[in-house]
Amino acid sequence: MSLEERELEVLIGPQHPASGHMRLVAKIDGDIVVELRPNIGYVHRSVEKLAEVKKYLQIIPLVERPSLADTTANNLAYVMAVEKLLGIEPPPRAQYLRTLLAEINRIHSHFYGMGIHGVMIGSSTAYMWCFGDREPLIELAQELTGARLTYSYIVPGGVRRDLPQGFEDKVEKVMRYLENRMPDYFDLYFNNPVTRARLEGVGVLTKEDAIKLGVTGPNLRASGVPYDVRKAEPYAAYPELDFDVITEEAGDAFARVMVRVREIQESIKIIRQVLKKIPDGPILNEKYMKMIPPNLRKQVEETGHIKFPGVFANLRVPAGEAVARVEGGRGEVVFHIVSDGKMSPYRMRMVTPSFRNVILFEHLTKGARVADIPAIYGSLDYFPPEADR
Amino acid sequence: MAVERTIRHIKALATGAKYMLGGHRLTLMYPDDIQEFPDGYRGMIEYDWDTCIKCGLCAMVCPADAMKMYVSKEESEEGKRPVRRPGINYTRCIFCGFCVDICPTNSLKFTKVHDVAFYTFEEQIYPPERFREGIPKPQYDKEPRRVRAVLDEKRGIRYEPVE
Ligand code: SF4
Ligand code: SF4
Numbered sequence: 001m002s003l004e005e006r007e008l009e010v011l012i013g014p015q016h017p018a019s020g021h022m023r024l025v026a027k028i029d030g031d032i033v034v035e036l037r038p039n040i041g042y043v044h045r046s047v048e049k050l051a052e053v054k055k056y057l058q059i060i061p062l063v064e065r066p067s068l069a070d071t072t073a074n075n076l077a078y079v080m081a082v083e084k085l086l087g088i089e090p091p092p093r094a095q096y097l098r099t100l101l102a103e104i105n106r107i108h109s110h111f112y113g114m115g116i117h118g119v120m121i122g123s124s125t126a127y128m129w130c131f132g133d134r135e136p137l138i139e140l141a142q143e144l145t146g147a148r149l150t151y152s153y154i155v156p157g158g159v160r161r162d163l164p165q166g167f168e169d170k171v172e173k174v175m176r177y178l179e180n181r182m183p184d185y186f187d188l189y190f191n192n193p194v195t196r197a198r199l200e201g202v203g204v205l206t207k208e209d210a211i212k213l214g215v216t217g218p219n220l221r222a223s224g225v226p227y228d229v230r231k232a233e234p235y236a237a238y239p240e241l242d243f244d245v246i247t248e249e250a251g252d253a254f255a256r257v258m259v260r261v262r263e264i265q266e267s268i269k270i271i272r273q274v275l276k277k278i279p280d281g282p283i284l285n286e287k288y289m290k291m292i293p294p295n296l297r298k299q300v301e302e303t304g305h306i307k308f309p310g311v312f313a314n315l316r317v318p319a320g321e322a323v324a325r326v327e328g329g330r331g332e333v334v335f336h337i338v339s340d341g342k343m344s345p346y347r348m349r350m351v352t353p354s355f356r357n358v359i360l361f362e363h364l365t366k367g368a369r370v371a372d373i374p375a376i377y378g379s380l381d382y383f384p385p386e387a388d389r
Numbered sequence: 390m391a392v393e394r395t396i397r398h399i400k401a402l403a404t405g406a407k408y409m410l411g412g413h414r415l416t417l418m419y420p421d422d423i424q425e426f427p428d429g430y431r432g433m434i435e436y437d438w439d440t441c442i443k444c445g446l447c448a449m450v451c452p453a454d455a456m457k458m459y460v461s462k463e464e465s466e467e468g469k470r471p472v473r474r475p476g477i478n479y480t481r482c483i484f485c486g487f488c489v490d491i492c493p494t495n496s497l498k499f500t501k502v503h504d505v506a507f508y509t510f511e512e513q514i515y516p517p518e519r520f521r522e523g524i525p526k527p528q529y530d531k532e533p534r535r536v537r538a539v540l541d542e543k544r545g546i547r548y549e550p551v552e
Binding site for chain 1: 416
């Protein structure tokens with residue numbers, strides 16, 4: 001390098017620089033980022049191609065895997081697309097249970113994102129708090145589904161399990177706990193002058209750019225665009241629930257965090273409504289319920305745990321195409337399935353929010369300081385495996 | 390502005406101090422404490438040899454190829470035709486529980502054990518004859534304390550000993 005050359009190339013990653021394996025190729029001039037290119041694909045798992053050789057039910061755990069903290073969104077969007085092809089609808093109670101799990105998941109997914117963001121800007125307390133406070137929610141989900149994160153709870157025609165005994169009380173306790181704790185989060189972290197100094201005015205995304213770049217989820221809403229699939233194209237029990245789409249105007253890293261915080265409060269509201277309004281009734285579509293042998297059907301009614309009808313092993317889906325989308329914790333999840341009537345999809349397309357948001361790395365870091373890279377990165381709640389699929 | 394900032398700094402420190410002295414801890418002290426899981430937890434799987442009708446649905450639905458049908462030797466020799474029974478491979482199982490949910494005779498059941506720790510690769514593979522003997526019992530250097538997660542509106546989670 002000659003003395004006249006001012007720019008330096010810095011490689012950040014690919015060995016897990018923050019929330020997963022990816023590489024950021026930064027060109028810097030002193031302390032200023034001239035250009036930053038995200039280099040993705042290190043954790044590509046070929047989910048879409050694998051889906052072509054897996055049977056429809058077997059794809060459920062597969063699509064959950066890339067997103068780790070936000071599995072319900074993928075599970076739900078995929079199953080909704082399959083249901084469109086099958087021409088079946090889940091019963092109302094199942095719709096509410098889907099919503100319940102989706103919202104529990106949204107809260108702990110937001111905590112996950114905020115926690116990692118916290119440690120990226122040097123607040124390990126925020127990290128510990130957020131990860132600790134995910135735990136009560138994961139306990140809830142675990143009691144409902146039997147697993148901590150990879151729930152595989154939503155199946156074509158309904159859900160696998162009914163509410164456990166006394167679940168409502170436990171949920172209420174956790175919701176109160178979160179509400180009790182929120183003021184302390186503000187005192188310790190969000191209103192902490194150090195946090196504000198690191199995040200306010202950093203990585204500003206304007207409304208126009210957010211729309212033009214196709215950004216999604218909380219990152220879009222933090223720039224003042226009130227777009228949420230739960231409102232734009234309501235699914236599950238959302239049409240019957242009362243909630244607001246959270247937006248912030250500033251479009252900076254702090255606004256993105258605030259959208260998540262306020263969405264947690266909104267999810268608490270939704271969860272309370274779900275538990276109040278949830279109708280009685282079956283949790284699996286009648287058509288499949290009838291296929292369960294009578295003695296097992298009785299057992300299903302007693303235990304609240306579904307037994308799969310035999311057809312689930314080799315579920316055949318009529319030929320056609322279907323698209324379904326949901327609002328996950330990180331943004332819009334889209335599934336497009338093309339079926340040729342066989343036991344596996346002919347083609348499956350999975351569009352994840354992280355993939356749509358990765359463009360922001362390049363867009364928001366131009367002219368920022370090197371120390372702002374983690375502050376911006378974390379504020380996007382970007383998850384490499386989810387983008388790579 | 391400077392005053393406001395100072396107040397916020399003090400608030401942040403005071404909140405930190407409150408938690409430091411208040412003993413607000415969410416950590417499960419594993420392995421000294423072992424958590425008992427709620428009913429329906431999707432852990433390792435038990436197999437009932439006698440009720441199984443060898444239908445093969447469990448192997449068909451398994452998304453990870455963990456459950457497979459094996460030729461059951463003795464029975465096959467006796468009956469002079471191949472008899473197939475399921476076996477599980479814990480190097481592959483992802484604990485989705487699809488096999489348990491599809492089994493028409495409830496021959497597969499969840500246990501609450503999830504410690505899939507083995508010394509060798511081969512030990513993790515359970516052909517039917519081993520599968521029927523049940524899951525390995527977790528072993529500990531020191532008998533751990535059994536605790537249960539209790540959700541709490543003040544503390545989030547408390548781990549209480551179970552008798
Ligand atoms: S364990 Fe159940 S599903 Fe598997 S072969 Fe036996 S009866 Fe069929
Ligand atoms: S739990 Fe899932 S992965 Fe494991 S053997 Fe059963 S079906 Fe296969």
